[in-house]
Amino acid sequence: MRRLLLIISIVLFNAGLLCQIETKMGEEKGFVKFGDVFKQAQNLQFPIFDPNVLTLEKPINPETYTVGPGDILSVNIWTSPPLNFLVQVTVEGTAIIPTVGEVKVAGRTLQDAKEDIIRKIRTKYISGEVTVTLVSPRTFYITVTGYAPRDEKYKVRSIDRVSNALALAFQTADTFRIMRKMSMVDSVNFRKIQLRRNGVVINVDLRKYFATGDDRYNPYLLEGDWIVLQRRDPNSFVSIYGAVNKPGLYEFVEGDKLTDIIKIAGGTLESADIERVEISRLDEQGKIKEKIYVNLKNILNGLAGDVSLERNDRIFVPEERTLKQDYKVTVTGEVKYPGTYPISRNGTMLSQILKEARLTEYSDVQNVLVINGGADNPIAVRIDTLLPLLLLKNFVFPSSDSLYFSYEVDLLKSLKFNSIDVEKVISGAEDYELQDGDLIYVPPKNNFVYVFGQVNTPGFVSYEKGKDYRYYISKAGGFTQFARKGDVKVIKRKTFTWNDADDVEIEPGDYIFVPKKIVREPIYYWNLAKDIILTVGAVASTVATIILISNQLKTK
Numbered sequence: 229m230r231r232l233l234l235i236i237s238i239v240l241f242n243a244g245l246l247c248q249i250e251t252k253m254g255e256e257k258g259f260v261k262f263g264d265v266f267k268q269a270q271n272l273q274f275p276i277f278d279p280n281v282l283t284l285e286k287p288i289n290p291e292t293y294t295v296g297p298g299d300i301l302s303v304n305i306w307t308s309p310p311l312n313f314l315v316q317v318t319v320e321g322t323a324i325i326p327t328v329g330e331v332k333v334a335g336r337t338l339q340d341a342k343e344d345i346i347r348k349i350r351t352k353y354i355s356g357e358v359t360v361t362l363v364s365p366r367t368f369y370i371t372v373t374g375y376a377p378r379d380e381k382y383k384v385r386s387i388d389r390v391s392n393a394l395a396l397a398f399q400t401a402d403t404f405r406i407m408r409k410m411s412m413v414d415s416v417n418f419r420k421i422q423l424r425r426n427g428v429v430i431n432v433d434l435r436k437y438f439a440t441g442d443d444r445y446n447p448y449l450l451e452g453d454w455i456v457l458q459r460r461d462p463n464s465f466v467s468i469y470g471a472v473n474k475p476g477l478y479e480f481v482e483g484d485k486l487t488d489i490i491k492i493a494g495g496t497l498e499s500a501d502i503e504r505v506e507i508s509r510l511d512e513q514g515k516i517k518e519k520i521y522v523n524l525k526n527i528l529n530g531l532a533g534d535v536s537l538e539r540n541d542r543i544f545v546p547e548e549r550t551l552k553q554d555y556k557v558t559v560t561g562e563v564k565y566p567g568t569y570p571i572s573r574n575g576t577m578l579s580q581i582l583k584e585a586r587l588t589e590y591s592d593v594q595n596v597l598v599i600n601g602g603a604d605n606p607i608a609v610r611i612d613t614l615l616p617l618l619l620l621k622n623f624v625f626p627s628s629d630s631l632y633f634s635y636e637v638d639l640l641k642s643l644k645f646n647s648i649d650v651e652k653v654i655s656g657a658e659d660y661e662l663q664d665g666d667l668i669y670v671p672p673k674n675n676f677v678y679v680f681g682q683v684n685t686p687g688f689v690s691y692e693k694g695k696d697y698r699y700y701i702s703k704a705g706g707f708t709q710f711a712r713k714g715d716v717k718v719i720k721r722k723t724f725t726w727n728d729a730d731d732v733e734i735e736p737g738d739y740i741f742v743p744k745k746i747v748r749e750p751i752y753y754w755n756l757a758k759d760i761i762l763t764v765g766a767v768a769s770t771v772a773t774i775i776l777i778s779n780q781l782k783t784k
Contacts, residue, residue, distance in 0.1 A: 284387060288362060290338040292443070296386060296451055297321055297334060298366025305349060307356035317366070328352055338362055370449055372397040374457040375416060389446045390423060390432045393455055415460050419479040422456040423447065435478065439491040466537055468493045470545035471500035480541075485534040486522060489543060501546045502528070507535065508542045557581060557662050558603040561670035562591035568603070571662055578660040579653050581668065592673045593650040595721065595737070598660060600644040602667030674721070674737040679704035681742035682711035691736040697729040700740055712743045 297319045305311040315323045321334025323345060331348045333341035342360040349358050365386040372393055373379040382396045398413050421432035430447065432455075437446035460479055466489050469475045473494030486507070496502055502524040511517040524545075526532035537543075555571050563585040571581070578598065587593065599605070650670075652658045662668075676688040677700050684705025692699065697716055707713055716729035721737030729740065 288338065288365075288387065290342065290362075293338040293362070293386070293448070294450060295333045295336055295338055295341045295362075296366055296368070298368065299362060299386065300364035300366075301345075302361045302363045303345065303349070304359045304361075305353050305356055306358070307353060314363070325349060368449075368451045370451075370453040370455065372455045372457065374422075374455075375412070375459040376457050377412060384449050386448065386450070388449050390421060390449065390455060391434055391437070391446055393449060393453075394421075394434075394457075397457075417458045417460040417479050419481050420458050422458070424454040424456065425450060425452070433481065435492045436488065439488075439494075464539050466539075466541050466543065468543040468545070470543075471497040471547035472545050473497065480537070480539045484537045486524065486537060486543070487527060487534050489537065490524070490545075496524075496545055497547065499547050499549070501548045504546050506544045506546070507537070508544070509538060510540060553664070555664040556603065557664075557666040557668060559585040559668045559670070561668075562588045562672050563670050564588055571664070573664070574661065576662050578648065578650075578662055578668070579656075581662065582650065582653070582670075585668075585670075587650070587670060590673050591650075592671045592737075593654070595671055596648045596650045597669040597671070598646040598648055598662070599667040599669065600646070600663060601665045602669075603665045605667070676736070677734060677738050677740060679740045679742075681740075682708045682744050683742050684708055691734075695734060697734060697740050700734065701742065707742065710745045712745050715743050717741045717743070 295317060297317050299317045301315045301317070301323060303313045303315050303323075303325055311327075313326050315325060317323055317333055321332060322330045323333045323341070324330050325345065325348065328349050328351075331341075331345050333344065336344070345360050346358045367383055367385050369381045370384055370393055371379070371381050376397050380397070382393055384393055384396070394416075418434040419436070421434065423430040423432050432447070433445040436442065464480045465477050466480045466484060467477045468489050472490065473496075475493060478489060478492055486505070490496060503526075505522045505524045507520040507522060508516060509518045509520070520535070522535050523532060527534055551573055553573070555573055555576075556568050557571055557576075558568050559581060560566050563582075564587075565585050567585075569581050569584060646660070648660055649658075653660065675691050677691055678688055679700050680686040683701055684707075686704060689700045689703040697718060701707065701716070717726045717740070718729050718732050718734065719726055719739040719741060720732065721735065721739070726741075734740070
């Protein structure tokens with residue numbers, strides 16, 4: 229008995245849960261219950277519906293809308309006093325008008341149904357105006373099958389189209405199915421969807437519908453509709469590229485015209501040269517069989533016939549390029565007016581821009597950098613803080629930092645630097661022609677040499693023209709006892725290259741680095757000596773063996 233009661237409890241609980249789920253799904257999908265409609269009717273003379281329930285893409289067309297069981301009509305007889313009725317079309321397809329009678333309306337257009345109802349009412353109410361209005365569309369089930377996540381029935385409204393049913397079919401139920409459904413959506417042939425209705429197959433072309441808005445390519449749904457999705461055939465396509473809004477690969481359908489694909493691709497850009505559209509065709513071996521040049525302008529103006537396309541045609545819409553572009557350079561660093569400056573396509577010189585940006589008294593005019601394409605480069609615009617990274621490119625970093633550091637340095641090294649002596653530009657001795665996207669960096673004046681490494685007091689030392697590295701090391705307190713004196717390096721400020729100290733002239737802003745001697749423990753030398761002795765012993769033994777074998781062979 230207890231087991232029976234437990235089973236009954238579980239069944240009732242699950243039934244209640246299912247009811248809650250169904251109710252929630254109904255609310256989420258925006259369906260209205262007939263009972264809720266009449267609750268409104270009891271409180272108000274004219275029912276007011278939640279606008280979210282009746283969200284429409286456009287008003288219902290009475291001449292095309294088909295009436296069916298479940299539609300709710302508002303019948304109004306404007307006599308004195310006026311009579312108002314909410315009438316739901318019955319499952320038999322009739323509308324029962326109180327005090328008047330029954331009218332067959334299912335399967336008829338809304339316009340015809342209105343006329344029949346008014347005609348029926350006129351038999352009893354001769355005077356007064358009569359109006360009939362659809363106030364709530366019906367809901368019903370349709371089936372989606374074929375290349376769909378699963379074959380299933382879906383609850384839709386009479387104001388829904390095939391596209392709405394597909395949105396329900398591919399609605400993600402849980403996160404585990406997201407990737408699968410996304411990949412399936414990408415593989416659906418949206419131009420060859422079959423709508424089976426009363427033994428007739430209607431072809432649905434959603435791409436054409438969204439390109440033209442023509443209802444015949446995405447019809448409204450009816451009871452018993454069966455939607456069959458097909459998978460896209462990778463060998464049946466038409467591609468379009470160039471000056472169109474949505475270039476790409478689209479499904480091919482027999483009868484396609486050039487203007488059809490142009491519309492599906494979102495139309496042409498204003499800059500498109502529509503008088504020289506090219507259609508390229510291949511043979512079975514993938515070689516170009518034919519090129520057709522089309523004046524699309526004449527086709528659109530009705531002066532020429534449209535061009536029929538073939539499977540695998542490729543369309544190219546050329547673009548008329550103008551030389552009126554947004555040419556600009558960016559100036560940063562030690563200038564009074566940093567920022568972006570417009571320039572011409574060619575002929576704008578560095579002297580012109582520096583005259584507008586105005587160098588400050590602290591600018592290092594001998595080491596101005598022009599970085600090609602640096603204005604839109606996120607690394608180049610941080611050049612003042614990132615240049616010192618090149619100084620450290622030979623250092624060893626922990627694994628946690630080395631990857632990012634290497635990435636930054638590689639990006640810096642990939643930039644195209646041009647070091648300009650602006651003193652010569654200002655004097656007129658030479659100049660530099662700027663290009664679109666150049667970044668001009670004016671560094672601050674630096675009249676110091678930085679000495680670091682194995683020196684007693686590392687830091688900045690005032691620059692003295694003609695002095696070698698020994699002078700600056702002495703000013704930095706001289707070598708420490710661990711200094712590797714014969715391996716001093718000079719890092720050039722302009723290029724950040726490492727050079728032997730005896731091979732270069734010291735300039736302002738250069739870095740002098742004194743490396744450290746490698747100090748090893750005595751055990752290191754003991755192990756090294758042991759390894760050498762063992763190696764020599766092994767070699768001697770091998771040589772002795774070879775000599776012995778050679779002597780034995782000679783005696784024989």
